[in-house]
Amino acid sequence: MQATFPSLGTENQSPYQVESRREIIALLRGFKEKNQLISMYINNGAEAFITSILDVDDTNNTVTIDSAASNEANQRIVEASQVFFDGLLDKISIQFSSSKLQKSIFEKRPALLMPIPVSLIRLQRRENYRINTPISNPIKCQIPLEVDSSMQTGKFSLVDISCGGIAILDDQRLLNISIGTRYAECQISIAGIGVLDTMLEIRNSQDLTLLNGRTTRRIGCEFVNLSSKALTNVQRYIMNLERERNAKMTGIS
Known part of the structure; x- marks a missing residue:
């Protein structure tokens, strides 16, 4: 069954x-x-x-x-x-x-x-496959949010990325994880690509316990109204990352 x-x-x-x-x-x-x-x-x-x-x-x-x-x-x-x-x-x-x-x-x-x-x-995943982003040098996503009645910019490490969205780690649990919550004017800095401007919508979340005992929260976010140029840049980054990993696996420097 x-x-x-x-x-x-x-x-x-x-x-x-x-x-x-x-x-x-x-x-x-x-x-x-x-x-x-x-x-x-x-x-x-x-x-x-x-x-x-x-x-x-x-x-x-x-x-x-x-x-x-x-x-x-x-x-x-x-x-x-x-x-x-x-x-x-x-x-x-x-x-x-x-x-x-x-x-x-x-x-x-x-x-x-x-x-x-x-x-x-x-x-x-037929439409958008996810690819894990580097752990040693994580990509950062900046999200404007309200903390103690004042606006601040939170920085969150990416876990994976697809043409449909990203997953991030929220160690301090700063984000509202209600499904459908939107965050405008987010920025994702991707090496070799530049800064990706987008709105993000919360789609799912999961509290995780890592092997070292540290707890964190994984949040799945969907891109909202991503521009054609930004989508092309995401596709290019995924292709480059996949090419680099394939080269490492086959021993090609």
Whole structure:
């Protein structure tokens, strides 16, 4: 029976269920080899953690994932009736779930262990695919907002970008996350492209606990009335970022 996953994106999604064991193992190993982070949800999405796949053992039919920062959080995870996972791999969202997580040790570090899922969901964003933005030198988005009855400019790091919008991190929880809230005169500074002027509309939000125990809030925002020139610049940036990553993967300098 197909599970219901927490919705993270704003784009229309066309789900495809994958049941080939060989393909499932290949996709899971893709997360490990490319060091892609995965969101892990319990309690129907009320709690979220950022994790990664440490090992895929097809002989023992197990997947090892990084544990949460606290013993209390790990206990809630293993006691959860269902744990959902969502990650982005090669511009495609991969989603799966398990009800059989247990505590483990991997390379002398605490970890979580689960069976290789018998099926997963592969969601292709047909209109606008997301691409993760650099972590080491994050893109900043400036959003004018009211703080203590005065107007200030908040600076937020991007998580990903598409031609339809962006996801940002709001560590201090400054933004109104009510769906439909709009912020005008926002600016996104993109290296090699310039400053992108846009209005943003809040579409979704999720409180996250990172592996180091720090909490943050991920907010999905949609571009409103983006100009043709700005859209072209976003497309150019995505293409450049994809080209750079492909070059690194193939060893081309």
